[in-house]
Amino acid sequence: MSYVKRSEIDVSADLAALIENEILLGIDADHFWDGYVALLKDLVPENRALLAKRDELQSQIDAWYTSHKGQTFDVEAANSYLREIGYIQPAPAPFEINVENVDPEIATVAGPQLVVPVMNARFALNAANARWGSLYDALYGTDAIEGAPSGKGYDAARGAQVVAWARAHLDQVAPLANGSWADVQAVEAGETLSITLGDGATTLANADHYAGYRDNGDVMLRVNGLLIEIKINRDSAIGATDPAGISDIRLESALTAIQDCEDSVAAVDAEDKCVVYANWLGLMKGTLQESFNKGGKVMTRRLNDDVTYTAPDGAGVTHPGRALVLVRNVGHLMTNNAIMWNGEETPEGIMDAVITVACAMHDLTKTDGLRNSRAGSVYVVKPKMHGPEEVAFANTLYGRVEDMLGLPRNTVKLGIMDEERRTSANLAACINAVKTRCVFINTGFLDRTGDEIHTMMQAGPVIPRGEMAQSAWLGAYENGNVDTGLAAGFTGQAQIGKGMWARPDDMADMLQAKIGHPKAGANTAWVPSPTAATLHATHYHHVNVTDVQNDLRARPHASLDALLTPPVMIGRNVSDEEVTRELENACQSILGYVVRWVDQGIGCSKVPDIDDVALMEDRATLRISAQYLANWVEHGICTKDQVEAAFRRMAPKVDAQNAGDAAYSPMAPAFDGAAFNAARALVIEGIAQPSGYTEPLLYKARLSVKQAAK
Numbered sequence: 001m002s003y004v005k006r007s008e009i010d011v012s013a014d015l016a017a018l019i020e021n022e023i024l025l026g027i028d029a030d031h032f033w034d035g036y037v038a039l040l041k042d043l044v045p046e047n048r049a050l051l052a053k054r055d056e057l058q059s060q061i062d063a064w065y066t067s068h069k070g071q072t073f074d075v076e077a078a079n080s081y082l083r084e085i086g087y088i089q090p091a092p093a094p095f096e097i098n099v100e101n102v103d104p105e106i107a108t109v110a111g112p113q114l115v116v117p118v119m120n121a122r123f124a125l126n127a128a129n130a131r132w133g134s135l136y137d138a139l140y141g142t143d144a145i146e147g148a149p150s151g152k153g154y155d156a157a158r159g160a161q162v163v164a165w166a167r168a169h170l171d172q173v174a175p176l177a178n179g180s181w182a183d184v185q186a187v188e189a190g191e192t193l194s195i196t197l198g199d200g201a202t203t204l205a206n207a208d209h210y211a212g213y214r215d216n217g218d219v220m221l222r223v224n225g226l227l228i229e230i231k232i233n234r235d236s237a238i239g240a241t242d243p244a245g246i247s248d249i250r251l252e253s254a255l256t257a258i259q260d261c262e263d264s265v266a267a268v269d270a271e272d273k274c275v276v277y278a279n280w281l282g283l284m285k286g287t288l289q290e291s292f293n294k295g296g297k298v299m300t301r302r303l304n305d306d307v308t309y310t311a312p313d314g315a316g317v318t319h320p321g322r323a324l325v326l327v328r329n330v331g332h333l334m335t336n337n338a339i340m341w342n343g344e345e346t347p348e349g350i351m352d353a354v355i356t357v358a359c360a361m362h363d364l365t366k367t368d369g370l371r372n373s374r375a376g377s378v379y380v381v382k383p384k385m386h387g388p389e390e391v392a393f394a395n396t397l398y399g400r401v402e403d404m405l406g407l408p409r410n411t412v413k414l415g416i417m418d419e420e421r422r423t424s425a426n427l428a429a430c431i432n433a434v435k436t437r438c439v440f441i442n443t444g445f446l447d448r449t450g451d452e453i454h455t456m457m458q459a460g461p462v463i464p465r466g467e468m469a470q471s472a473w474l475g476a477y478e479n480g481n482v483d484t485g486l487a488a489g490f491t492g493q494a495q496i497g498k499g500m501w502a503r504p505d506d507m508a509d510m511l512q513a514k515i516g517h518p519k520a521g522a523n524t525a526w527v528p529s530p531t532a533a534t535l536h537a538t539h540y541h542h543v544n545v546t547d548v549q550n551d552l553r554a555r556p557h558a559s560l561d562a563l564l565t566p567p568v569m570i571g572r573n574v575s576d577e578e579v580t581r582e583l584e585n586a587c588q589s590i591l592g593y594v595v596r597w598v599d600q601g602i603g604c605s606k607v608p609d610i611d612d613v614a615l616m617e618d619r620a621t622l623r624i625s626a627q628y629l630a631n632w633v634e635h636g637i638c639t640k641d642q643v644e645a646a647f648r649r650m651a652p653k654v655d656a657q658n659a660g661d662a663a664y665s666p667m668a669p670a671f672d673g674a675a676f677n678a679a680r681a682l683v684i685e686g687i688a689q690p691s692g693y694t695e696p697l698l699y700k701a702r703l704s705v706k707q708a709a710k
């Protein structure tokens with residue numbers, strides 16, 4: 001890689017060109033680079049000290065559990081030790097966040113949050129455009145309706161089921177004064193909504209559900225703040241068969257979308273980071289586009305326009321056509337060779353902070369066109385922070401970035417991923433550390449599960465993975481997050497978010513289960529795809545989250561003791577069959593994910609588990625699998641040899657799963673490629689990995705593959 005000297009640092013020539021020629025907006029390049037160096041000088045030592053503190057606390061916790069081996073777990077004694085070493089910190093006096101200029105998609109309206117790897121422009125654009133999605137398509141094309149389309153063309157019987165489902169949904173969430181949406185013969189929208197049924201006329205039971213109409217006759221409803229567009233088009237194939245000419249029902253779906261620079265991407269060097277930043281820049285400028293071949297046709301995807309309609313009082317309304325996008329930066333751990341200082345890599349988190357916010361200035365300076373934040377904010381999601389000092393460090397970092405770029409204080413809003421144990425245990429103090437920026441707390445339960453296993457490594461053998469969802473700590477974590485957000489005044493200002501639906505193909509189950517998120521008081525929850533966003537949107541039609549939050553405020557705060565009780569097996573045997581099954585399942589998913597990451601730079605994959613259920617795998621799910629097996633080896637539930645044997649049995653299976661991919665290199669029978677070795681190391685060296693993170697080994701392996709290819 002070639003570098004250019006800027007101020008006192010060596011910057012990848014490609015990154016410097018991107019920044020100087022395309023990103024910097026009215027900022028002198030020399031001033032920018034001097035500011036960058038000043039920031040490194042002030043913040044790198046603190047960054048390193050925070051990482052050292054993580055290690056120090058971990059060794060103290062390891063030592064405490066090792067010295068209490070074999071004893072019955074005493075939560076009081078454990079927590080008093082955690083207080084003594086500063087792991088549990090005093091809670092702040094009651095306070096409320098006070099955040100200004102927050103867009104309604106975050107502050108007031110509840111709805112789905114889509115996450116997308118920003119390195120993939122085709123997906124990133126699709127995510128931004130997923131603000132609106134077809135309910136008919138989402139039902140027709142997934143298992144949300146039992147079975148699958150039959151025959152080659154349109155399956156009319158399935159189509160009828162879709163229409164029936166969608167009309168029944170409208171009957172529940174936007175009912176007619178009398179009769180059913182299933183029997184509508186004609187719709188006339190104007191100052192009021194007139195609906196003709198077979199046996200007379202009616203209108204909506206609740207006039208507030210009527211939002212207006214579009215020039216083409218489409219009807220706009222609004223339920224719990226989310227728009228529903230009833231499309232009327234008698235010339236379309238579906239509309240022609242419908243008595244009222246209804247051709248589709250389109251839902252406001254992904255209100256927000258997180259463009260991810262972190263766990264769903266594989267960005268290890270300057271070349272990769274340039275792709276990340278260029279895509280994010282394109283989204284902020286509104287110019288990103290991508291051409292690709294789909295179904296034999298070349299298509300070009302761009303950002304969608306806003307949606308216009310007329311309100312019942314005749315006023316013209318312009319409503320966002322795109323999700324409000326947030327950017328997930330990386331955490332405080334990793335460094336990257338894109339910017340070198342004194343011959344050393346510099347923190348990737350600092351680089352993400354400066355560059356993604358600088359890109360967002362292109363949005364901030366717009367007054368029309370494809371704007372992202374109409375309120376004038378930049379939304380950054382900060383993952384993997386451990387405790388209040390690390391959150392305070394993020395506050396300092398983004399404040400320094402604002403100063404460097406000449407932005408008003410608190411332009412940058414922060415979302416805290418509540419996904420590390422020390423953060424959950426001190427969540428109020430974490431929020432307090434960014435109380436003028438904090439726009440979300442989200443239970444990233446996948447990383448959080450990985451951190452639970454890693455932090456409690458010496459407490460004993462962890463329970464089988466399938467039992468984790470029911471364990472007491474997880475319930476206390478999910479409830480505690482909501483309780484803390486409510487006490488900190490999040491209602492009307494910020495999101496209380498819940499985690500990812502990690503079975504992207506199982507939409508029927510998602511429809512059943514994920515309504516639990518708004519019912520638990522979450523005003524958003526993560527979905528893996530635009531289709532999932534549309535289906536999950538229906539949940540927010542049913543549940544008024546503000547009402548739920550108002551009710552929940554009265555309940556007692558979730559128990560800290562439960563939160564900090566480790567999910568270990570006490571006095572329990574695990575059968576040989578169960579061990580083999582767990583080993584094979586984990587090894588298969590580790591290999592299936594790692595091989596695509598290391599060999600092809602794909603950061604998020606759909607990988608079949610041992611029962612052939614397709615699971616979304618990213619660095620966080622990998623962290624769980626690796627730490628889980630590392631824990632079982634540590635406590636003698638299985639041996640290193642068994643792990644090795646399971647990897648070798650599973651590698652040919654993963655190779656077969658990828659047989660259709662021309663770019664794929666098999667791992668068997670040699671078992672000595674970079675990917676296989678990285679997978680093995682993630683388990684065998686798992687305990688030594690900082691906080692059990694997977695990135696150090698993944699980055700190393702990927703860099704070696706990229707180097708070899710050059």
Ligand SMILES: CC(=O)SCCNC(=O)CCNC(=O)[C@H](O)C(C)(C)COP(=O)(O)OP(=O)(O)OC[C@H]1O[C@@H](n2cnc3c(N)ncnc32)[C@H](O)[C@@H]1OP(=O)(O)O
Nearest residue numbers: 115116123126127263264446500528529604605606616620
């Ligand atoms: C623990 C955590 O940190 S969770 C957060 C990180 N995880 C994520 O961000 C998950 C994001 N999701 C994804 O990356 C993908 O959905 C995967 C990898 C799970 C599955 O990808 P695929 O196997 O390619 O999906 P599939 O073939 O079913 O669908 C592809 C289509 O859906 C679209 N799509 C799928 N996921 C997304 C998404 N998250 N955003 C936007 N579009 C998407 C694609 O654009 C594509 O449509 P197109 O052909 O019109 O472009």
Ligand SMILES: O=CC(=O)O
Nearest residue numbers: 444445446447620
């Ligand atoms: O980032 C999300 C998680 O679950 O981890």
Ligand SMILES: [Mg+2]
Nearest residue numbers: 419444447620
């Ligand atoms: Mg995470």
